[in-house]
Amino acid sequence: MVTAGDKPITYKDAGVDIDTKSRAMRAVAALARQTHGPQVLTGIGSFGSLFRPDFRGLAEPVLVSSTDGVGTKLLVARRLQRFDTVGADLVNHCVNDILVMGAEPLFFLDYIAAGRLTPELMTGLLTGFARACQEQGVALVGGETAEMPGLYRPEDFDLAGFIVGVVDRAHILAPERVRAGDELLGLHSSGLHTNGYSLAQRIFFDRERMEPTDPLPGTGTSVGEALLAVHRCYLSALRGLLRDPALHAMAHITGGGFTENVPRVLPEGLDAVIDRGAWEVPVLFREIARRGPVERDEMDRTFNMGIGMVLIVDAALAERVRGQLVAQGERPVRIGRIERGDRRVRYEGQGRS
Amino acid sequence: MVTAGDKPITYKDAGVDIDTKSRAMRAVAALARQTHGPQVLTGIGSFGSLFRPDFRGLAEPVLVSSTDGVGTKLLVARRLQRFDTVGADLVNHCVNDILVMGAEPLFFLDYIAAGRLTPELMTGLLTGFARACQEQGVALVGGETAEMPGLYRPEDFDLAGFIVGVVDRAHILAPERVRAGDELLGLHSSGLHTNGYSLAQRIFFDRERMEPTDPLPGTGTSVGEALLAVHRCYLSALRGLLRDPALHAMAHITGGGFTENVPRVLPEGLDAVIDRGAWEVPVLFREIARRGPVERDEMDRTFNMGIGMVLIVDAALAERVRGQLVAQGERPVRIGRIERGDRRVRYEGQGRS
Numbered sequence: 145m146v147t148a149g150d151k152p153i154t155y156k157d158a159g160v161d162i163d164t165k166s167r168a169m170r171a172v173a174a175l176a177r178q179t180h181g182p183q184v185l186t187g188i189g190s191f192g193s194l195f196r197p198d199f200r201g202l203a204e205p206v207l208v209s210s211t212d213g214v215g216t217k218l219l220v221a222r223r224l225q226r227f228d229t230v231g232a233d234l235v236n237h238c239v240n241d242i243l244v245m246g247a248e249p250l251f252f253l254d255y256i257a258a259g260r261l262t263p264e265l266m267t268g269l270l271t272g273f274a275r276a277c278q279e280q281g282v283a284l285v286g287g288e289t290a291e292m293p294g295l296y297r298p299e300d301f302d303l304a305g306f307i308v309g310v311v312d313r314a315h316i317l318a319p320e321r322v323r324a325g326d327e328l329l330g331l332h333s334s335g336l337h338t339n340g341y342s343l344a345q346r347i348f349f350d351r352e353r354m355e356p357t358d359p360l361p362g363t364g365t366s367v368g369e370a371l372l373a374v375h376r377c378y379l380s381a382l383r384g385l386l387r388d389p390a391l392h393a394m395a396h397i398t399g400g401g402f403t404e405n406v407p408r409v410l411p412e413g414l415d416a417v418i419d420r421g422a423w424e425v426p427v428l429f430r431e432i433a434r435r436g437p438v439e440r441d442e443m444d445r446t447f448n449m450g451i452g453m454v455l456i457v458d459a460a461l462a463e464r465v466r467g468q469l470v471a472q473g474e475r476p477v478r479i480g481r482i483e484r485g486d487r488r489v490r491y492e493g494q495g496r497s
Numbered sequence: 498m499v500t501a502g503d504k505p506i507t508y509k510d511a512g513v514d515i516d517t518k519s520r521a522m523r524a525v526a527a528l529a530r531q532t533h534g535p536q537v538l539t540g541i542g543s544f545g546s547l548f549r550p551d552f553r554g555l556a557e558p559v560l561v562s563s564t565d566g567v568g569t570k571l572l573v574a575r576r577l578q579r580f581d582t583v584g585a586d587l588v589n590h591c592v593n594d595i596l597v598m599g600a601e602p603l604f605f606l607d608y609i610a611a612g613r614l615t616p617e618l619m620t621g622l623l624t625g626f627a628r629a630c631q632e633q634g635v636a637l638v639g640g641e642t643a644e645m646p647g648l649y650r651p652e653d654f655d656l657a658g659f660i661v662g663v664v665d666r667a668h669i670l671a672p673e674r675v676r677a678g679d680e681l682l683g684l685h686s687s688g689l690h691t692n693g694y695s696l697a698q699r700i701f702f703d704r705e706r707m708e709p710t711d712p713l714p715g716t717g718t719s720v721g722e723a724l725l726a727v728h729r730c731y732l733s734a735l736r737g738l739l740r741d742p743a744l745h746a747m748a749h750i751t752g753g754g755f756t757e758n759v760p761r762v763l764p765e766g767l768d769a770v771i772d773r774g775a776w777e778v779p780v781l782f783r784e785i786a787r788r789g790p791v792e793r794d795e796m797d798r799t800f801n802m803g804i805g806m807v808l809i810v811d812a813a814l815a816e817r818v819r820g821q822l823v824a825q826g827e828r829p830v831r832i833g834r835i836e837r838g839d840r841r842v843r844y845e846g847q848g849r850s
Contacts (some may be wrong), residue, residue, distance in 0.1 A: 146727065151703070170719060177533055185559060185669075189597070190761065191561060191563065191594040191597045191598060191672075191748075191749055191761065192561040192563040192594055192595040192597070192598040192599060192662070193561065193563065193602060194559050194560070194561055194598065194669065195559065195560045195561075195562065196557065196558075196559045196560075196666065197558070197560060199567035204548070204549065205549075206538060206547050206548065206549045207548045207549070207550060207560075207603075207604075207661070208545040208546065208548075208662065209545060209546050209548065209604065209606055209638060209659075210511065210545040210546065210606070210637060210639060211565075211606040211607070211608050211639060211641045211657075212608075212641050213608060213610060213641055213643050213645055215645060216647055216648050217738065218648060219647055219648060235521060241545055242544070243545040244545070245543060245544060245545040246692060247545060251560075251562065253562055253564040253659060254564070255564050255565075255566060255608065257566060257655055259659075286563060286564060286565045287564060290566050291567055292569050292655075292695070293569060293655060293696070294572055294695060295568075295569050295571060295572060295655065295657075296653075300648060300649075302610055302645075302648065302649075302655055303709075304564075304608035304610075304657040304659075306562075306564055306606060306608075306657075306659035306787055308560070308562065308661060311547075313538075313549065316538075316547065317542075318681055338745050342646065345647070350499070373509050376528075384550070388594075396544055404705050407727070408543065408544065409510070424793055443525060446601040448792045
């Protein structure tokens with residue numbers, strides 16, 4: 145049917161290079177295999193990924209799944225042309241999201257979409273996924289990589305991660321365990337994690353016209369590096385507490401800050417009261433608030449304010465839990481308590497800054 | 498810290514409206530609940546989704562997972578401002594991908610990212626997810642919705658889907674089952690499914706300057722409607738064959754066409770030989786080939802050419818399998834056979850057109 149004289153067009157002419165994608169997929173496979181234990185029955189390349197779970201020792205295994213993205217932190221990665229850290233961010237965010245249900249991770253899949261899949265982008269992201277998966281003991285079993293000129297501008301890309309873990313039904317962490325009088329313990333974050341980047345970039349880069357390489361006063365690092373700090377994973381610090389009856393619930397402080405995330409694990413009739421003076425808000429958050437300016441209430445419903453994970457623990461056992469966390473290298477902070485209320489966060493005290 | 502005179506800026510000023518997102522999430526929850534059976538332990542809103550699998554009757558349950566997107570078919574949805582069909586596409590694509598491993602689906606999660614999350618976009622997509630999940634008996638257990646001005650243009654969006662299913666280890670469909678002499682049975686597609694849209698749109702809309710509402714000659718429908726036809730799900734047609742020893746393997750014909758997808762289920766030493774004259778290529782594909790022009794080899798490595806699923810079956814039992822498929826309302830076509838070779842697709846015959 146091809147008419148002589150017309151130059152036939154190919155899928156590559158339309159902007160999609162299947163060969164580049166195939167090469168990248170082989171690189172993925174090698175990195176991913178490093179994360180595979182005996183439970184993984186195939187590598188990448190089949191239509192689906194096979195994982196034979198070992199549920200011995202679990203009375204009633206429950207699968208816990210979650211999906212997430214990295215948000216506009218990707219724009220910081222693009223500015224700095226550094227892609228491994230956001231790969232790790234994605235894995236760690238997903239692990240934390242099922243960890244707060246009491247689950248340990250089993251396997252992870254990634255979705256990468258871009259206007260143009262460069263080797264630098266692919267290698268950076270996949271290195272980040274593989275390294276974080278290896279660190280957390282998660283099998284990187286599969287993924288989808290889509291080059292979509294027309295939907296993404298050449299330099300744009302997006303990521304989504306998908307995780308599945310398991311928890312024994314009796315050990316699911318849930319709001320029903322939370323009681324008035326429980327204490328809130330906060331674990332430090334490593335930076336903005338993966339939330340609030342639209343606002344942070346608007347302030348630093350659009351309003352203040354800073355460059356990513358400009359120093360962030362009082363930090364010894366640049367704005368770009370500070371913004372790109374990898375989202376902490378709390379699995380190793382918390383694994384030993386997952387079946388501990390002293391631990392009633394946990395909230396991962398992501399988009400929406402304390403204000404929206406802590407209520408997700410509160411039952412009817414209880415509030416969380418957070419003392420803003422209990423910890424020192426890191427300079428990165430203070431600079432955002434000062435330069436915006438951004439009111440404290442807005443900060444608390446946007447950023448993690450230096451506390452990336454909140455544990456709700458039995459008050460009588462809180463000191464013992466704190467000791468265990470310190471033994472894990474954490475610096476847990478008593479940031480508040482549970483009181484009668486209506487599933488909201490109430491703030492008291494003045495932030496230290 | 499807020500200085501008098503400066504107008505404090507909020508996350509909403511930066512383009513992210515958490516309230517709109519919260520409202521949409523409540524709508525999601527209602528739609529998703531309709532897909533929940535007793536295995537789903539929570540609704541949407543927790544950090545992770547809880548699914549208690551019922552593996553009774555399975556000797557050695559293996560979890561099969563996959564992730565996928567809809568690709569630049571999203572641009573057609575955007576042109577037509579119709580979003581439910583691409584939602585269904587995503588679910589059906591994912592179900593098909595694990596179906597070809599022999600798995601039945603358990604649960605699905607979605608990722609939606611957009612420059613601006615309008616109620617029309619959210620409602621359309623979620624209706625599509627929920628309807629397709631309900632049709633296929635999959636629990637829609639969770640998702641992530643990200644509004645990312647700066648990363649996506651206001652009217653742009655992207656989707657990723659994640660699925661988990663289960664297969665008994667003894668019934669995993671894999672290349673090792675395939676033998677020389679096996680027959681290839683093709684099941685009809687409903688259109689382009691979710692692949693080749695960059696090239697198709699380039700030809701129809703950029704080169705030929707057609708409008709989505711322009712009629713596609715010989716179809717009784719418009720180009721836009723033809724391109725937006727929902728990706729077929731083959732679960733109901735094939736469920737009865739999943740444990741049938743006559744069925745050796747299956748290939749879902751997605752990006753890369755026959756040329757790249759059939760070899761994914763071939764063992765070393767075997768080729769698939771496809772007779773291009775065995776079926777009539779639907780007019781939509783013929784129009785793309787003619788107008789491009791696009792050579793047949795390029796068509797076969799880009800589009801499904803009217804065959805969305807290829808079954809590799811025992812030749813001695815192929816007639817019986819065909820009969821079972823006909824009883825399910827299918828019109829299976831013998832499109833070729835397995836021969837000695839090196840894990841490639843070889844084509845013979847001339848396409849009928």
